[in-house]
Amino acid sequence: MSAAEIAKELEALPRPERANVAKRVLASLCPDSKVVERIMRRIENPDIPEDVWRGIEEAEDGQLIGLDEALSELERP
Numbered sequence: 001m002s003a004a005e006i007a008k009e010l011e012a013l014p015r016p017e018r019a020n021v022a023k024r025v026l027a028s029l030c031p032d033s034k035v036v037e038r039i040m041r042r043i044e045n046p047d048i049p050e051d052v053w054r055g056i057e058e059a060e061d062g063q064l065i066g067l068d069e070a071l072s073e074l075e076r077p
Contacts, residue, residue, distance in 0.1 A: 019044060
C-alpha cells in the first residue's frame with residue numbers, strides 16, 4: 001500500500017481513530033513514550049497555548065520555581 005493510499009484511508013477514519021493511528025506510528029518512530037504522549041496531548045488539545053504546555057511539561061519534569069522567585073522576576077525592571 002502506498003503512502004497516498006494510507007493517507008486517503010486515514011482521512012476516512014473518525015478523529016479518535018486517526019489519533020490512535022498517529023500515536024501508534026509515532027511510538028514506532030520514537031522510543032521515548034513521554035515525547036509521544038506530549039505530542040498527542042498537543043494534537044488533541046489545540047486550543048491550549050504553547051506557554052501553558054511548556055509550563056505543564058516543566059512541572060512534569062520537576063522544573064518548578066517557587067512563588068516568591070516567580071513574583072520577584074515579575075517585579076524586576
